[in-house]
Amino acid sequence: MTATMERPAQPPRTSVLPPVPKRPVPNPHVVAVWGIMIMLLGGGAWSLWELEVTPANVFGHFDNAARFIERAFPLNWPPLSELLAMTAETLGIVFLATGFSVFVSTPIAIMAAASTTSGRFSWTVSRLVIIFCRAVPDLVFAIILFRLFGLGALTGILAMGISSIGMIGKLYADAIEELDRGPSEAVEAAGGGRWQWILSTVIPQLIPQMIATGLHRYDINLRTSVILGYVGVPGIGYYLSGALETMQWQRGMALALWVLMLCIVVELISMGIRAAIMSPSSGDRSFLGLIKAADRSGWATHEPVRTRSGAVRVSPPWTGARWMRFGGIGILVVLLVASLIASNIRWEQIPRGVERFIPTISEFIPGTQGRFVDYWLPALIETVQMGLAATLLGLVLALPVGAMAARNVAPTPTVALCFRIFIVVNRAIPELILAIVLLVILGFGPVPGVLALAFGTTGLFSKLFADSIEETDVRVQNALRAGGATRIQVFFGSTLRQVAPAMVAHIMYQVDNNVRNSTLLGIVGAGGIGYWLMQTQAQLAYDVLSFLILSVLLIVIVLEAIAVYIRNVIR
Known part of the structure; x- marks a missing residue:
């Protein structure tokens, strides 16, 4: 008799399908951004x-x-001496306004950058200053300052300078936050104070960005000076506004064409300088790159450099880069003196404006x-x-x-x-x-x-x-x-x-x-x-x-x- 073994019952077969992938959940913030953009484009239409x-x-x-x-044609050009005088006055006012904004924006940007600020209070105040200066148009600043200082170059310099703080301060603060923190941490580790590592590591790294942004803002301020001519700021804009308001179209279009040529020349010069300064490649063929190469060949070495007498030299030699820096500082000083002379600032307006500050502000209290x-x-x-x-x-x-x-x-x-x-x-x-x-x-x-x-x-x-x-x-x-x-x-x-x-x-x-x-x-x-x-x-x-x-x-x-x-x- 043979024993028969029953086969164990098999579970019923089921078709196993791969799991259906879930659709990714859209980011609500991205959806909100596209909704805002659609609303803006629809609002534009x-x-x-x-x-x-x-x-x-x-x-x-x-x-x-x-x-x-x-x-408008033929164009009626002013005498060459008058044209050059008003051009020098305009360029001087724009240079002083841009220089003022760069000088004031630097400490504001240091306080507004998260990596260099001294605390939450200074960060908030500096950011509010930047937002305020960006939000208020140059013309509004010019109207207020005109009440304080009257007609003249000082009103235009301060109006364009204060308005430029909004843009320059923001760009400087963003650039500071993107800098390499390694050198700053090294100075801190060696016992350096806050302003020591800011002046020795942050500012040197920021200088190329400072120059490039300043040049870009100079272009903007040159065009803005034409607008401020309508509120009494001297220069080409003032004479242009007078010609157009009296319907002297031939003279007005001649001055407008001259402004256009000035803007193109300044734009091309600024583009070239910015491209050279911001060149990221150490082996580039630009003028600045060649200067850097000459500097490395003569100084970047671990061996001490000695004078002819055999003493160790502790100051950097006069290489190409040092001559470049020295020449740049000299050019800035010359431009500053020339701008002060050409802009014809009436310095007696400053104490008079300070005296009138409180009474003038009281006039600007908004009413119902x-x-x-x-x-x-x-x-x-x-x-x-x-x-x-x-x-x-x-x-x-x-x-x-x-x-x-x-x-x-x-x-x-x-x-x-x-x-x-x-x-x-x-x-x-x-x-x-x-x-x-x-x-x-x-x-x-x-x-x-x-x-x-x-x-x-x-x-x-x-x-x-x-x-x-x-x-x-x-x-x-x-x-x-x-x-x-x-x-x-x-x-x-x-x-x-x-x-x-x-x-x-x-x-x-x-x-x-x-x-x-x-x-x-x-x-x-x-x-x-x-x-x-x-x-x-x-x-x-x-x-x-x-x-x-x-x-x-x-x-x-x-x-x-x-x-x-x-x-x-x-x-």
Whole structure:
């Protein structure tokens, strides 16, 4: 008899499927950022419609343009001696204003940087100072200082200098936070105090950034000086405003062309110096790189350097780099003395302004304004609309220009060079001059202001866009090309996606900038709250003026807060 063993029961078979991957949960902050950007772009489109920036209003005035050209040409140039004198005065005022802002911004930036601040209180106060100086336009500072010091160069120097602290202080503080902490920690470990390691390690590392930022701000202040000429700041802007206000178009356009050439020359010089100073490569072929190489060959050694008598030399020798530093300091001193002479500062205005400070401030205490809703609120809304509309229009125009200016996207290097030249010329034209010309052609209203701001926005966006494209990872683009993608597919599938975060930050910066600039363009009738600022200043209604200033300041602070939030999210 054989025993049979039963097979154990098998469990029922079930089909085992791989787990379904869960969709990633979107970051709520990223969603909020894109929501803000869609709202801003939608607000720009709505503003273009509300302000009637239509093709008919833009291109339907060719007859006015032809009549303006007939009245503006031939150009009526002032005598050469007068032209050189007003040019020297303008350049001197701008140099002193920029130097003042660099000098004052450095300690403010040290207190505003997290790595060098002395405490929470100093960090908060310095950051508030930077925000305040960035939010208040130069024109507003000039109006207030005009009440203190009267007409003259001192008002322009202080107005541009105080306003520049906002930009320079912020950039300096950001640069300090990105510096290498190793040298500072070494000095601290050796027993050095706070200001010892700041002066011996932070400032030397910051000097290239200080020079580059100062040169960039000099360009901006040169264009700003044209605007401040309308409130009595001497220089080319003052004579230009007088010629345009009296409809001397031939003289006005001659001075405007001279300002344009000055801005282009200064921009090209500044670009060259900034490129040499900020060159990251130690083996570069730039002038500064050769100087550094000469310095290393003669001094960077562990062996002691001895004099002819055999004594150990403790001071650095006069190598190329030391001569470069000494020569740079000498040039700055010469420029400072020349600027003080050319700007014709009336020093007696300083004690008089100090004496009048308290009475003047009391005049600016804002009061209750019953006409705010009827008169000034629509003007404030129009100012914001102008900024949004100009940003959208400039962005649309800058996308193709910036793409063609990027060397890794343009069809040929010649095309990229031509578009780069266009960007330089575009950025050199002051918005106020362009707005005045458009006002004559198109008439008063916000349309000329929007077009002038959009033109300037196109230049800045194009430069930032082109620089961002050239910094993209070309390996991703090459991979798409290897897969058979066309040039357009590579651009939209790789290049544009890589530069999108940077463009978001640039858009927020330009919205803030255009809102402030639209305030300035209102002084010549190009729409916005600037018209009421000038009217209240002319009527000595300083309580109303301060109320309007606070209203503009509130709008700019809100935009700044949104921009900071977006930068923190996309960083």
